[in-house]
Amino acid sequence: MTTPVTVAPARLAEFTVVDVRTPGEFAGGHVPGAYNIPLDRLDEAATALRAAAARGPLLIVCASGARSAQGCDRLRALGIEALSLDGGTGAWVTAGHPVERPAGARTPWPMDRQVRLTAGSLVVAGFAAGSAWPPAHWLSGLVGAGLVFSAVTNTCGMAMLLARLPHNRPGTDAVPFEETLLRLAG
Numbered sequence: 001m002t003t004p005v006t007v008a009p010a011r012l013a014e015f016t017v018v019d020v021r022t023p024g025e026f027a028g029g030h031v032p033g034a035y036n037i038p039l040d041r042l043d044e045a046a047t048a049l050r051a052a053a054a055r056g057p058l059l060i061v062c063a064s065g066a067r068s069a070q071g072c073d074r075l076r077a078l079g080i081e082a083l084s085l086d087g088g089t090g091a092w093v094t095a096g097h098p099v100e101r102p103a104g105a106r107t108p109w110p111m112d113r114q115v116r117l118t119a120g121s122l123v124v125a126g127f128a129a130g131s132a133w134p135p136a137h138w139l140s141g142l143v144g145a146g147l148v149f150s151a152v153t154n155t156c157g158m159a160m161l162l163a164r165l166p167h168n169r170p171g172t173d174a175v176p177f178e179e180t181l182l183r184l185a186g
Helices: 008-013 023-027 048-055 066-077 088-094 112-134 135-153 157-162 177-185
Strands: 014-018 058-061 083-085
Touching: 014 048, 048 058, 048 177, 058 066, 058 088, 066 083, 066 135, 083 088, 112 135, 112 157, 135 157
Parallel strands: 014 058, 058 083
Antiparallel strands: none
C-alpha cells in the first residue's frame, strides 16, 4: 500500500514529478514541472521512469490521490519506488500552490465528474426505459454494481473508457508521449 506524502512547493526540485491523469486533465493545470504519463501508459514508460528514479525520488500525482496510489503500486510491482502526492492536484490547489497551464489549453471536466455524469445518465436512462420495457431496469442495476465494484477495488473501468474519448486526449499543443519519455529518461 502506498503512503501518501505532502510536499511543499519549495521541495518539488527534489522530485521528478509524474502526473498520471489524462492529457486533457493535465492540460487543465498541473504541478509545475510535472511530466504527463497517463496511468494506462505507465508500463510503456517503465524504462524512462526507472532511469528517472535512479536520479532521485519520483512523486506521482493525479487529481485526488487515488490514481497516483494505483500508479505507485504498479511501479512498485515493476521494481520502481515512488511516492504519491497526498490529495493530488486538488489538495495542491486548495493549499494555494501554483499550477502550470499551457496557454489556450482546453480543460475537460475532471475524470471523477465525467464518471458521475455518465453513471448517473445511465441509471436514469435505465430507470426511464424500464417504464416501457421492464428488463431495461437491469441497466441501472449493472451500473450500480459497477460503482460498488469500483469502490471496493479502487479501480474504475468507466474512467478508463472515458479517458479514451477525444476530449480527454492530448491537444495539438501537447508534448508527444515519446518526447516526454526521452525527457524523463534524461
